Amino acid sequence: MASQFLRQTLTKTKPSTIIRRFSTAAAVASPTGYEEPTGVTMKGVKISGRPLYLDMQATTPVDPRVLDSMLPFYLSRYGNPHSRTHLYGWESETAVETARAQVAALIGASPKEIVFTSGATESNNISVKGVMHFYKEKKRHVITTQTEHKCVLDSCRHLQQEGFEVTYLPVGSDGLIDLDRLRKEIRPDTGLVSIMAVNNEIGVVQPLEEIGKICKEFNVPFHTDAAQALGKIKVDVEKWNVSLMSLSGHKIYGPKGVGALYMRRRPRIRVEPQMNGGGQERGIRSGTVPTPLVVGMGAACELAMKEMEYDEKRIKGLQERLLNGIREKIDGVVVNGSMDRRYVGNLNLSFAYVEGESLLMGLKEVAVSSGSACTSASLEPSYVLRALGVDEDMAHTSIRFGIGRFTTEEEIDKAVELTVKQVEKLREMSPLYEMVKEGIDIKQIQWAQH
Amino acid sequence: MAASGVSAPTRTEVLHLYRSLLRVARQFCDYNIREYTKRRTVDAIRDNKNLTDPSQLAAAFFDGKAQLEVAKRQALVYSLYAPKVKSIMDIIPS
Numbered sequence: 001m002a003s004q005f006l007r008q009t010l011t012k013t014k015p016s017t018i019i020r021r022f023s024t025a026a027a028v029a030s031p032t033g034y035e036e037p038t039g040v041t042m043k044g045v046k047i048s049g050r051p052l053y054l055d056m057q058a059t060t061p062v063d064p065r066v067l068d069s070m071l072p073f074y075l076s077r078y079g080n081p082h083s084r085t086h087l088y089g090w091e092s093e094t095a096v097e098t099a100r101a102q103v104a105a106l107i108g109a110s111p112k113e114i115v116f117t118s119g120a121t122e123s124n125n126i127s128v129k130g131v132m133h134f135y136k137e138k139k140r141h142v143i144t145t146q147t148e149h150k151c152v153l154d155s156c157r158h159l160q161q162e163g164f165e166v167t168y169l170p171v172g173s174d175g176l177i178d179l180d181r182l183r184k185e186i187r188p189d190t191g192l193v194s195i196m197a198v199n200n201e202i203g204v205v206q207p208l209e210e211i212g213k214i215c216k217e218f219n220v221p222f223h224t225d226a227a228q229a230l231g232k233i234k235v236d237v238e239k240w241n242v243s244l245m246s247l248s249g250h251k252i253y254g255p256k257g258v259g260a261l262y263m264r265r266r267p268r269i270r271v272e273p274q275m276n277g278g279g280q281e282r283g284i285r286s287g288t289v290p291t292p293l294v295v296g297m298g299a300a301c302e303l304a305m306k307e308m309e310y311d312e313k314r315i316k317g318l319q320e321r322l323l324n325g326i327r328e329k330i331d332g333v334v335v336n337g338s339m340d341r342r343y344v345g346n347l348n349l350s351f352a353y354v355e356g357e358s359l360l361m362g363l364k365e366v367a368v369s370s371g372s373a374c375t376s377a378s379l380e381p382s383y384v385l386r387a388l389g390v391d392e393d394m395a396h397t398s399i400r401f402g403i404g405r406f407t408t409e410e411e412i413d414k415a416v417e418l419t420v421k422q423v424e425k426l427r428e429m430s431p432l433y434e435m436v437k438e439g440i441d442i443k444q445i446q447w448a449q450h
Numbered sequence: 451m452a453a454s455g456v457s458a459p460t461r462t463e464v465l466h467l468y469r470s471l472l473r474v475a476r477q478f479c480d481y482n483i484r485e486y487t488k489r490r491t492v493d494a495i496r497d498n499k500n501l502t503d504p505s506q507l508a509a510a511f512f513d514g515k516a517q518l519e520v521a522k523r524q525a526l527v528y529s530l531y532a533p534k535v536k537s538i539m540d541i542i543p544s
Contacts, residue, residue, distance in 0.1 A: 035534045049538035053482070064483055064524035065517075071527075310493070365538050406482035408489075411539060 051367040052411045056251075056402030057200045057228060057346055058369055062296070063253040063405070069299040070255065073292035081289050082280060092291045099298025103260050106301040107226075107245065108236040115261045115281045116294050120227035121151040122274070123246035123261035124194075126284065127223045128155040130271030131192050131244070132164055139191025145169045145177055146387035147204075148196055149225055156194075169195075173389050174338035175204035179214065186218045193222050197229035201384040201400060202337030203346025205233060212241030221269055227251050227259070231304025232312070232343055237262060243269040249293065253405060254300030258293035261285075311405050316344040318403045318412050323347060325416035330423055336385060336398055347401040350390065353433040354426045356397040362422035366415050368399050458504035459511040467514050468495050474518065477525040481537040487521060 034041055039048040053061070073095065079088025081096045097111070104111040117123045132142060144156055146168045156166045167185050169177050177195065186193070193215050198205050208224060215222040222241060227248035229235055237245060245262040249255055263269055263284070277286025327333055332352035351359065356370055370382075381395035390398070401415065427433045432442060459467075468491065475487035498510045 037534060040535050047538070049536050049541040050533065052538055061482065064528070065520055067527070068520045068524055406486045408482070408485045408539075414539070 045364050047364050049365075051365050052414060053367045054401050054403065054407065054411070054415055055367050055369050056404035056407075057203075057400060058402070059250045059256065060253045060404055061406060062255055063300065063303060065303055066254055066296050066299045070292045070296040073295055077291075079291075081291055082278075095291055095295050096289055099294045099301075102298035102302045103247065106231065106235065106305050107247070107262060108238055109262050110265070113262055113265055115263060115284045116289050116297075117259045117261055117285050118257060119250075119259040120149075120225060120246045120248035121259075122285075123248075123259050124149065124151045124225055125155055126261055126271055126274050127244040127246060128152060128192065128194060129159065130274060130284075131221060131223070131269065132159055133272040134270050135191050136164075139189050140164050141187050141190045142166045142192050142194065143169060143182065143185055143190060144194045145171060145196070145206075147171050147175065147199055147202075147384045148194065149200060149227075152194055152196070152225060171387055174341070175199060175202050175336075175388055176206060176338060176341060177211075179207065179210055182211065183214055186214070186220060190218070190220050193220050194224070195222075196225040196227075197235070198226075198233065198343045198346075199337070199384065200228050200346075201382055202348045202388070203228075203343045204337040205229070205341045205343055207341070208240045208242075212239075216241045228343065228346075231301065231308060232345065234308075237264070243267075244271075249297040249300060252297075252300045252304050255293045255296040258290060258297045260297065307405065312344060315403050315405075315407070318407055318409065319344045319347055321409065322401060322403070322412050322416060323349075325413065326419060329416075329420040330427075334394060336388060336390060345403045347403070348398055349401070350394040350398045351423050352394065352397070353430050353436060354397045354423055356399075358426055359397060359399065359422055362425070363399075363418060366418055368401055368415075370397075370399050458507040464495070464511065467511065467518065471514070471518055471521065474521045474525055477529070479529050479532040479536075481539045483524075483528065 039046055040050065073092070077088070077091050077095070079086070079090075079092040081089060081092035083089025083092075096116075100111040100114050100116070104114050117126065128142070132139065140163075142156055142159060142164060144152060144166065153168075156168075160166050169181060169185065171177055182193070193211070195206055195208070195211055197208055212222055221243040223244040223246075224240070224242050225246045226235055227246060228251055230247050231252040235245075242262070243264045247260040247262065249258040249260075261284070263271070271284060273284050273286065275286050280286050280289060323335070326349070330351070334350045334352070336348040336350055360368075360370055381392060382398065385395040385398055399419075403412070435445075436442060471491040472488060475484055475491060478484040478487060494514070498507075501507050501510060
């Protein structure tokens with residue numbers, strides 16, 4: 001068949017080791033210098049194959065159906081959607097408007113309320129800084145939580161430097177905020193309440209309906225970062241009474257580099273734009289709308305609407321399998337965050353008497369993360385776990401397992417096997433664990449200082 | 451004779467679609483996509499097994515055929531860019 005022949009021709013390995021006799025140019029290194037047929041070597045670690053992926057909160061693979069919808073816009077339909085004079089522009093614009101309607105349908109909004117941005121970080125920036133800058137005469141106070149995403153916390157810090165006041169609500173040990181505390185903190189000059197729907201590190205779902213009711217009562221705009229919630233739990237802007245919502249493309253099996261911002265029209269919320277320019281996207285976000293990415297996000301949203309029930313049922317079963325599988329073999333496993341109000345695809349576990357870095361070093365065949373991808377560069381334990389009141393040593397050994405649409409039972413079983421093996425190996429070597437097994441309470445020990 | 455548009459698919463046609471989808475699933479070089487396509491096909495065919503309304507059957511069949519076209523194209527695209535190293539789940543017989 002033609003396609004077989006095409007595939008064979010194109011996948012022949014490139015002759016990158018040909019010696020060019022009369023050229024003084026340096027030999028070109030093969031683009032994937034770390035991949036050999038026998039395995040992968042990177043950063044001093046050698047594994048026999050690509051790791052199994054259990055980090056869905058960091059990003060998700062692009063669904064083939066989404067890729068299929070995006071490719072024509074890279075190949076032949078490459079027009080700028082803002083070109084009004086020719087077919088390329090018209091077809092691009094139609095595609096963008098279709099995608100807008102698909103995103104709006106998933107959250108229960110009207111297409112006119114959706115603005116496409118470069119991601120949830122940009123949408124969060126527009127929401128927090130844009131709203132406060134617009135209403136800066138009358139409103140000087142922002143309420144948010146201690147477990148928000150770094151971009152919201154950083155925007156709030158920026159506002160603090162400009163002279164606004166920010167209240168960071170504490171969370172309980174289950175990760176949920178106290179609604180009475182929220183009610184008390186709202187002041188007449190509160191301009192925004194920003195609380196994320198599903199936390200990316202611990203997977204806890206906040207009581208958004210109740211928060212929306214409180215905000216409506218006091219007539220305060222409510223912004224929620226729904227990047228992890230979109231397509232996973234039922235999102236309804238009317239029921240939650242949100243004025244602003246940040247959405248991300250690459251968390252719902254869509255492409256990276258695209259996101260959206262929902263802005264309510266009744267009652268209208270106004271923002272000061274962060275990107276100035278030609279007035280695209282109703283002046284909120286100037287710049288050419290990236291048609292292929294936006295089409296991909298729209299297709300991903302439509303897919304999520306169809307597949308949400310099927311995926312949720314499946315992922316719930318996989319989460320139980322993972323948790324029970326680990327708990328059967330080892331003890332001292334703590335789930336961080338509430339078990340009832342949680343998104344099923346996120347499991348954040350702490351293993352007692354085990355050091356986190358060494359646990360991750362041994363789990364190289366499983367792609368998991370500790371803390372969140374944004375903060376994994378720094379050495380300090382995750383601020384989210386600290387806000388939950390988790391002890392330092394437990395916070396250091398936390399691992400976040402992310403289960404998604406494409407995860408299989410075999411992958412879960414293998415992850416359980418590898419984790420249990422590594423934890424047991426580390427505990428065997430640990431003198432602290434020996435003491436615990438003998439019945440000594442570690443916290444009562446008076447460590448002799450030399 | 452009323453021209454009623456698309457008619458419900460026959461049992462043979464549905465079985466042919468099912469077998470084609472499974473065959474195309476086997477051609478994906480990515481472990482996760484391959485397993486997902488197989489699983490989703492089986493579950494979708496099973497869920498639609500008890501439909502009786504001919505227009506619903508026709509719609510489901512049409513949707514299935516469209517998905518088959520998407521899967522064929524994507525199996526080719528994925529194979530063009532297949533990584534040299536396979537997923538660990540494909541290497542170690544677990």
